[in-house]
Amino acid sequence: MTPTLYLRLASMVFLHFFVWSCWYNTMSVYLGKLNFSGTQIGLAYGTTAIGALVSPFLIGVIADRYVPAQRLLGGLHLLGAGLLWWISQQTTFDVFYPSLIAYTLTYMAGHGLINTITLTHAPNPSRWFPIVMAAAAIGWIAAALVVNAAALADNNGMFKLASGIAVAIALYSFTLPNTPPKGEAGPVSASKLLGLDALKLFKDRSFAVFMFCSFLICIPLSFYFTWTGAFLSEMNVADFTAKMTLGQVSEVGFVLLLPLLLPFLGVKRIMILGMAAWAVRFALFAYFHQQPTATWMVLGGILLHGMCYDFIFVMGRMYVDKAAGESLRASAQGLIAVFTHGAGMFVGSVLSGVVAQHYTSPAGVHDWKSIWLVPALMSVVLIPLFLALFREKTAE
Numbered sequence: 001m002t003p004t005l006y007l008r009l010a011s012m013v014f015l016h017f018f019v020w021s022c023w024y025n026t027m028s029v030y031l032g033k034l035n036f037s038g039t040q041i042g043l044a045y046g047t048t049a050i051g052a053l054v055s056p057f058l059i060g061v062i063a064d065r066y067v068p069a070q071r072l073l074g075g076l077h078l079l080g081a082g083l084l085w086w087i088s089q090q091t092t093f094d095v096f097y098p099s100l101i102a103y104t105l106t107y108m109a110g111h112g113l114i115n116t117i118t119l120t121h122a123p124n125p126s127r128w129f130p131i132v133m134a135a136a137a138i139g140w141i142a143a144a145l146v147v148n149a150a151a152l153a154d155n156n157g158m159f160k161l162a163s164g165i166a167v168a169i170a171l172y173s174f175t176l177p178n179t180p181p182k183g184e185a186g187p188v189s190a191s192k193l194l195g196l197d198a199l200k201l202f203k204d205r206s207f208a209v210f211m212f213c214s215f216l217i218c219i220p221l222s223f224y225f226t227w228t229g230a231f232l233s234e235m236n237v238a239d240f241t242a243k244m245t246l247g248q249v250s251e252v253g254f255v256l257l258l259p260l261l262l263p264f265l266g267v268k269r270i271m272i273l274g275m276a277a278w279a280v281r282f283a284l285f286a287y288f289h290q291q292p293t294a295t296w297m298v299l300g301g302i303l304l305h306g307m308c309y310d311f312i313f314v315m316g317r318m319y320v321d322k323a324a325g326e327s328l329r330a331s332a333q334g335l336i337a338v339f340t341h342g343a344g345m346f347v348g349s350v351l352s353g354v355v356a357q358h359y360t361s362p363a364g365v366h367d368w369k370s371i372w373l374v375p376a377l378m379s380v381v382l383i384p385l386f387l388a389l390f391r392e393k394t395a396e
Contacts, residue, residue: 001122001123001124001128005121005177006128006131006132008176008177009117009118009121009122009132009135009176010132010134010135011135011172012073012114012117012118012169012172012173012176013114013118013132013133013135013136013139014135014136014138014139014142015139015165015168015169015172016077016110016111016114016136016139016169017135017136017137017139017140017143018139018140018142018143018165018169019077019080019084019107019143019162019165019166019169020107020140020143020162021139021140021141021142021143021144021147022143022146022147022152022158022159022161022162022165023084023158023159023162024045024048024225025143025144025147025153025228025229025241025244026147026152026153026154026158026229026241027041027044027045027158027229028041028045028226028227028229028230029153029154029229029230029233030153030154030155030156030158031044032230033154033155034091034096036093037357038353038354038356038357038360039353039354039357040093040097040353041226041230041353041356042226042349042350042351042352042353042354042356042357043097043349043350043353044096044097044100045222045225045226045349045352045353046222046345046346046349046350046353047097047100047101047103047104048104048107048108048341048345048349049222049341049342049343049344049345049346049347049348049349050101050104050105050342050346051101051103051104051105051106051107051108051109051341051342052104052108052111052337052338052340052341052342052345052346053338053342053343053346054105054342055105055106055108055109066181067181068178068179068180068181069113069116069117069120069179070113070117070173070174070176070177070178070179071173071174072109072113073110073113073114073117073169073173073176074169074170074171074172074173074174075170076106076107076109076110076113076170077106077107077110077166077167077169077170077173078166078167078170079106080103080106080107080166080170081163081164081166081167081170082163083099083102083103083106084103084159084160084162084163084166085159085160085163086099087099087100087103087159088156088157088159088160088163089156108337108341108342111337111341112337115317115321116179117176117177117179118132118133119321120179121177121179125318125321126259126262126318126322127259129314129317129318129321130255130256130258130259130310130314130318131255131256131259133255133314134251134252134255134256136251137248137249137251137252137255137306138248138252140245140248140251141245141248141249143161143165144241144242144244144245144248145241145242145245146161147161147241148239148241148242153229153240153241198324198332198335199335201323201324201332201335204323205391206390206391207323209386209389209390209391210267210271210316210319210390211335211336211339213271213382213385213386213389213390214312214316214336214339214340214344215339215340215343215344216344216382216385217274217275217278217312217344217379217382218312218339218340218341218343218344218345218347218348219344219347219348219351219375219378220278220282220348220374220375220376220378220379220382221278221308221312221345221348221375221379222344222345222347222348222349222351222352222375223282223348223352223355223371223372223374223375224278224281224282224308224375225345225349226348226349226352226353226356227352227356227371228244228285228302229241229244230366231285231289231366231368232244232298234366234368235289235295235298237295237298243299243302244302246299246302246303246305247302247303247304247305247306247309248305248306249303249306250303250304250305250306250307251305251306251309251310252306253306254306254307254309254310254311255306255310255314258270258310258311258314258315258318262315262318267315267319268386268387268390270311270315271311271312271315271386271390272383272386272387273307273311274307274308274309274310274311274312274315275312275379275382275383275386276379276383277304277307277308277311278308278375278376278379279376279379279380279383280301280304281301281302281304281305281308282301282372282373282375282376282379283372283373283376284297284298284300284301284304285298285301285368285372286368286369286370286371286372286373286376287369289368289369312340313340316336316340317336320332320335320336348375352375355371355374356371359371
């Protein structure tokens, strides 16, 4: 890959994830100040899952058959910028929640599109895709540091900042390398319009088990994304927004290790390591948050984020791309988004809100040990299930 092409693709990934990080890390703190309940906060975090359930599949089909992926990406971010500004003005759940759903419908479709653009233009996807995607962690870190420095972690400024960056990536997207549709031509059936063609990949038992387990692991990991900001805030961790970026620092390292580890460990072992990392992280949160001298253990749990995220999400994208082939690439990337960022994260976000509400006293005090032990146990249970059912093919 030429340096110019790498910078163009990496800048796209950087800006896309910068927008998300502006508000996703600390929204629970802001909504707590608006007196939203734990259940409402869980539902708010579940909006990204709704977006992932509905939009990537359909947008993927359009990118496969009709409209260049880079143009779709630009149009969606431009629409999203307006919605983010509107959201920044809302203070009641009845308006805030549906508005956030509308926004995430535009944003989450972008995941599959940036994957498609990168995988199409990277000369050796198995090598270069993780390297380009390392820019996602850098964008996430940059946004969190800006939010921390500008003191936006507990106010609507996080959404205003996201709106401005969304305009920037919208305009930039129209300058990206052309990524025309590559799917088959001809009349469109209902199954093709809904992206159901990608479901034929489930005829492969290995692929079906992989997708099912990817869905299940996203249920416990939703707890981390929903509650870590509020958790660190209640621990009185100074500059907690900045300290949360330790996870993305490790993410850069682990995503660059993936091309080296994959030939030796394979998909199955890498996924198992990712599941184990989630269990360890939640256990650290559960048992060390009340010990001031052991705060470094909690920060150690954050540092595990690279293994937790890359070994599940990035590995999943690479595996699905290999299984799908060129003609179903965008639809298949939408499919993995539906199962992980969609169904799994939705169930997990709603469950995390219910669990947090259950373990919150009438005075508003959280029982963090009990809250974190729930996803820890779920992660542990999934490991033997995946070991028993998943059969990796040598070629994959």
